[in-house]
Every structure is written in structure tokens, then in C-alpha cells.
Amino acid sequence: MESPLKEFRVNDFVFGKMSGFPPWPAIVMAADPAAPPRPKDSKWVYFFGEHNYAWIEDKHIKPFEEYKEQYKATYKQTKFKKALEELESIIENMHKDPDYRINFVKYISKEHRSTPKESKSTPKKIRKSSGLNSTPVPKKKARTSSMLNEDTNDNDSILSSLPLVDKVPKTLNTSNVTTSEKVIGFWAGNLYAGGIIKNLINSGHQLNIWSHSSTLCEELEEYAEQQRTYLKTFNSPAEVVRNSDIIFSCLADPDKPKELILEMGDLLSGKGYVEMTSLDPERSKDLSELISNSEGRYLEAMIQGCREESMKGELVVLTAGAEELFLQCQSSFKAMAKATFLLGDSKNLGAACKAHLILQVMRGIFLTGFTEGFAMADKCGIILKSFHNVFSYTDLSSSYLEGKAEMILSKNFASAEEPLSQLQKDLALGLEMSNKYRQPMPLASNANEILKHARRLGCDNQDACCIYNRTRY
Template sequence: MDFGLKVGDLVWAKMVSFSPWPARIVQPGPSTPKKTGRKECQWVYFFGSKNYAWIENNNIKPYADFKEKFYDCNNTALFKKAISEIEEFISKLAEDPNYELPNFDLPVPTSSSTTTNNTSTTSSKKSKTPSKEKEKEDPDKKFNKLISPKKTKKAAPVKRENSDAGSTRSSARAPKRSRTSPRLEENGIGDLGTEILNRPSILDAPESPTLNLNSISELLNTKDILASKLTFGFIGLGTIGSGIVKNLINSGHKVNLFNRTMKKCEDFKAQAENDVNKAGLVNTYIAPCDVMQNSDITFNCVSDPYNAKENLVGNCGITKVGDSFHGKGYVEMTSIDPQSSKDMCEIIKSKGGRYLEAQVQGSKNEADEGSLVVLTAGDKSLFVDCQSCFKAMGKTAFFLGDVGYATKTNLILQLMKGVALVGMAEGLALADRCGISSKDVLNIFNLTNLACGYLSNKAELIVKKEFKHVEQAIKHMQKDMQLALDLSDQLKQPLLMTSTANEVYKHARRLGYDEHDAACVYMRTRH
């Protein structure tokens, strides 16, 4: 049904395999490519991409009637630009019925007398007008020159004998369709390189972890925790560290704090001082070495191996305490590689200290609830001394043996999560491209045996596009994937899927999503 289509109508135009796109039916120019096929078609102009194409009538719908249905069928920046342009055009057209954009080549009605009087003048102008000037006056021809390949000489007619009639026929071989065909551009998704380069920066900054000692999880209330009488130091109040420290304080542990942003430490101390049951449990220090000196056991929970080593041996690092740690304990909770962990262990042991690697599986939500899974390896006596802390921060803690086993196990689990997340993101991107509601896909997904808390939660963030709600920053996920690949290089173990997934994460980071949740890898698969 063509709805009485005519030149000037605002419509939704759809090409095969692509979503409907805001467009306008325009008058074909003298250099407009001839339409192919027998079906009725319209020459349309696509908003946003400023491209043209012949579209069959049955793939054209009135813009106003189908606006609500097609408005959210595409999330690309170019599609949003197209919506903005057509809405602006409608607004200006309401103010001035004669308003027209320079992109359109619509016919201007003239009276018969004017046409007659100007016939000779027009004819003389045509004979004197250079060909280059004609091209300037015809936007269609100029556009087709930009997107079409250079013309080649037409092949000479090939004659062949007709065995039945004994006569000859001349036929020319049809020119092969150029690989530089503007088919993608015609559908409003052209100029892809420009779209990526000009993609707007992310305006919404990631949410910072909230520090609220009064928000005690139900799970923590059900735990029977007898707080150790030892004093614990804690370095790093990031996404995971803030939740761990909150549960340590709420379970009655005495904690000494250090963070690069000292305001977070002061906030924790101020909230503790305002609560009679927590007063005196929190102290703050201006350097890692001060925390180590005033604590029996010190936890280090920062972003990456570099910062972990810096807190250990850097300026004012914990090794600056003195020549001996006198049996003090050091627990490395940063997600690091096995070799770095072993190097740290040697440094701590050389000064008479005890070392334990404690890798955590979980995100911000699990840290806040106290439901992390803790994987440890190293000094078993230190593991025993930290039991009350591990009980406050997680639902279980494993001791896996010698230093290196916990870090390896953690990287293996992170590898599985990272590859699975990319697969799910690609599935939801394909659903969007097919015109299938991602919400429907998520509802069905949650009813199958594929569903798990991690993937369901990430899918929810993808559907709502809430990547600023950070549970695990994408830069940390990609860092763990890279550490897993480094480990595989040492063991000569091929990781094909992990290598590919790591490239997807790197590309998403390059698009500016470094500090956003790992679920934003969807934005790379979508575009």
C-alpha cells in the first residue's frame, strides 16, 4: 500500500536488512540513477546521512503515523541525528510553509506565461552554459559523482549466432556492480568512519561509590562474627575496597585507612565517630608506611599491579617502615599476575613479615553485601588470623596453597566472565539489528538455564544503557583479560576466544568508556 505517496512527503524508508530511517520523497534529477526492477519506487532523501536511494513503495511508511513504532528502532548517533533533523524540518515547515532545505531538489511550479516568455532565454542559456556549471546546479549529479566509481569505457557489443533462427544478435555485457556501491550510505548509515571519529564523548560521569556506614546488608546481619582484637590496615577505597571496609567496621574490626583521595578516609572516620558503637574503630594515615607501622595486618586493594607495587616499594611505601616487620602480615587483594605476587611475597618475607594473596570474585554489589568469594594462597597462619575479616567481606574463603595459585585461579575465572559478557553483548546487538526487542530477549534469557546472576545483571545494564552505574570498570576487566593472556604466553596455551574478546574490550576503552561498567562493551558490538 503506497498511501498516495508523492514528492515532498516525510516518510520512514526501509532497505533490506536495515531498520527504517527518517526520509523525504524528492524529485529525481536528470542524473539520478535509473531504478531497477518492475515494482513502483520512490527517490528518497535520507536525513542525517544526506544520501539518496530508490525505495520500493511497500517499504515506505508515513513518518507521523509510524513515528511511535520506529522512533527507538536504532540507537546509533547517526540515527539520532536524522531524527533531530527531520523534527527540526517539521518545526520550521510549520512556521513557514515555503521553507525548504538546500539538500532537496523539489520542482518549483511556474505559470504557463512565464514558461513561454522565458523559453528562448532559457534555450540560449542552456547552449552557453558550461558543463561544469550544470553540475553545480544539480545536487543529484554532484552527489553521485562522489559515491560512484570512475566511468569506464562501455564494452563493445558482442555478436553471437542464433542456432535456431540463423540470425545474429548484438548484446552488451552488463557492467559489474561496483564494490563501492553506496547501498549502506543510502540507508542512512553511511560515512561510518566519520560517525566513529565524530562520536560524542560520554557526558555522564561514572557514579562514585557511596560511603554510608549505616547501610548494613541483611546478609551481614545474619553472620555471627566475633571481631578479631588485632588492628587491620586497609589501603585503597575504590569500588570494591569501600564495600569491604564498610563491612569490616560494621562487624566491629579496628581499621587504619589510607587512600590516594584522603577525603574518602575522612568520610569513613567522621561517620564512625558519629556512631557510639563504632567510635574509635577508624583511624586515617597519610601514607601506606604509616598504615603498616600502626597495624598488625595490612590489606592492599588497589586497581592494578603497578599501583600495588608502588604501595609496597614506592615513595612512602610499606617497606619504608624499617628493616623488619616483626611478624606483621600483608594481604594483597589487588587482581595481579602470579609473578608479581611472588615478587611481593619475597620482599615481605625478607623483612620478617607474612604474605597472603587474597583475590576476590565479585563486584560492587557483592562487596557491599559481604558476599564476595575470597581465594587465598601463601602463609596459612595469616589466613587463619584473617578469618573474621574474610567472614565479614565474603560468603566463603578458600586456601589454595602456595603463592600464585589464588592469582591464577582468579584470572581463569575472570577470563570466563569476560568472554561470556562479550558473547551476550553481541547477542543483544544482533537482536537490536534484527528489530527484536532486547527486553523480550532478556525476559526469555532469564527463563532459560543460561541465566545466572552475573549475566542477567549485565544484560539489565545493557538494556537500560546504565553504564555509568559501575560494578566493575571495563578497564579492570580488560586488564584481567590481558593478564590471563600473558599467563597463557608463558605456558604456551592458546586462548583464541580470550584474545578476540580482549580486542573488543580494548576497542570499547578507546571509544572513551574506560571508567564505565564492563557492560558498556555492548557499545563496541553495537557500532
């Protein structure tokens, strides 16, 4: 039975719960002068481990000591464990030294966050005179939107010139990009849509939403109200188009966008249309033609990342299409992504889809090899936790694979960061593309068969790493 709602005071150690994340070790703070407006019945908290701040509703705050053992047994993520260890270490030091002080990472308001200045790293050693010196937080790369200088109609040459985030031929500086006054319409139909929309809400965009999920619509309405941002939900995609300037489509089925666009008739005339549904190049070109015939503008915008990254606004977006529309969407891309690339203009449609599908094929190959390795370790009698510990110290480790390892160890695949059905669809589209270019892809073909078998077993909505169970036999 849960404890009744209690009043928390400044300096209370707590667990704070944000949507999409587990309850997180935190401390109640006095609100920073630069903090966003306070929502009703909420506290300003500082999260350990992540070292950031947020307003958290009172009903989503729990006392630390009372819930510590319960949450420690429930949540096994590496980041959660590190945050818990940090707070427990602080409490232990405070018991030993009454004068012990916590050194918090300073809050930086959103308008100053995109151009971080270099700072000297904080020494890890803890001195009583200076309080706690936390482990420095790895810097997030400045949000980047980039365009290629080359004027070419050859998609292959565009892909060969794919720019790097930290070194591009031409970069659009988004640090001074203000929130667009355009009304954004959003067709929300996949796992990433909710996180993307919440980041658009956080950045102050005006939003019109349509989704089959009434639960998602209600959650977004409540969230927008808390953030005091305009958001309206509609019962049909057509109503969203009528009341919006730019429409973002983020759906699960690659055939659904064409179906909806055909239903719109001339409603898309003069509108901007951004397709974020995972597509192959040919489907994208078909959509562009339909939009052009309606006298609208088209941009393909393929997203790379997982559900957690969509919640944090740390996706990577690959685009191609109308450059004018790309520029009008800068504030939207800045809100949802850590980096955005324009890989081609309207004459080079399909460039972003190609790059996206290639990355998805690589993701599928990595994942099947990774799960087979863990299955082999298990068959050899190696304790998986020990094997994971070794793996995490090698250069094979990455944040992507570490997240999958935690799911395998907990045998909990229900919380889908990357749905099995979506990854398998993308692999199938990638293999279709390889046939067109006569590129042999035996590894991708094998990975696709493993994913298809898991889908036949009814695992569509589980995380893709559930194929671990398939590779064991």
C-alpha cells in the first residue's frame, strides 16, 4: 500500500518520476530564478546521475528512504544504479561529516543551453572544504543542422559526401533559432511520436494532434497544460491539416501516409508536409509527387534513435526535399534532435531514406550478432552478468548495446525501446533496396529471418532484443 501524499521540503531526498522514465534519485531544491514557470502542485528537483533539473508534480514524488529498497529491486538500468549509488554516497558522507556540502551542477536555462562554453573538468577527488565534486557530466554535442554545398542530382554522390556532426561543409547555426510561429500539425502513430511531441511542447510550439490512441492524446493535453503551451487534439487527420501550417507524419505503417494523403484532396495546398514514417526511397518519391500535385511542399525526415532518445530530444534526423521547408522546420528539429542533416534537395529525394535504411540494416546485424554472443555465453556455462561486465569494458560496448544487455539480463523485453516489428520492416525495406542495386547482403538476410521468426512467435510489440530467446535454440 502506497504512502499518503506528503509535503516535501527543500533538501529532502526523494525519487522523482518523469513520464517515460523510472522514479529517479533526486533532491528537492529551491527554484532557480531562471527556471521555467512552475506548474501547479510541483517541486523543483535535481536528479542525481543525470545532473539536471525539472519541475515534478507532487503526486510523482516519493520519499527516498521509504522506497529505496523497492526501486532498487525493480529497476536494474546501469544509469539508475549509478544515480542511486551517488545519492547513497552523499548520505553516507553527510553522516560522517556534519559540514559536508553537495556541489550541484549549475542549472542552465534552455535559451542558453545550445552553445555550451568549454570548462575545466572537475577533479573527482572529494575534499571536505569544497563539498562533493561529482563525476563530470559528458557534454552533449551542440545541436547541429547541416546542409551539403554540392549541387548535384546524383544520389550516390550525395551519400558519399554524408557530413559528420562535428565537421560539415556548411552548417546552419541553430543556437539563435527561435520557436517557429507556424502551427504544427502532427499525425502521431508510432512509439516515438509521444516523446517528439513532448519536446515540441517544451520548446513552445503551437500544436494540433491526431492519433488513434486516446490515451496518448489525453496524456499530451495534460502535459501541454502543465507547460502552458497551446495544444489541441482532433478526431481526424483532415482537421489537423485544415488548422495547421506544417504537418508532421510519424506513423508505424509505411503504406499509411499515402492512404491519408489521398484522403486529404486539396487540403494540403500551400502546406508543408514532413514525412517521418520509416520509408524506402520509392515510397517517399510517390508521396512527394502527391504533395506536389496538391501544390504543397515535401520533406522526408527519417529518424534515428530509440524511444528514450525521442523522450530526451536526442534523435538524429536525416532529411531531403524542399530546402525552404527544411529551414522553416529548424526550431522543430532543434527541439527533437541533437543533429539534423539535409542530404539533398527536391531533385534528390530518397537520399535520406537510403541512409536511414542502411543504418537500420547495420543495426539489425549488430543486434543479431550481439544476442547470439550472449546466447553462446549462456550455453557455455558463463554467468551472463559476469560476461556483461567483461563486455562493458571492451571497445565493442556502446550505449545502444548496453541497453540491450540490461534487457537480456532482466529478461524483460516488454518495455520496447525499439519495437521488433519496426526493425524487421526496415530490414525488409533495406533488402528490397539492395536488390535494386544488386548488392549482396547475406548478413542482413540472416538477421531478417531471425527477426521474422520472432514476429511469428507473437513478439511484434516487444523490444527487438527479444530475439535473444530465439537465438538460444
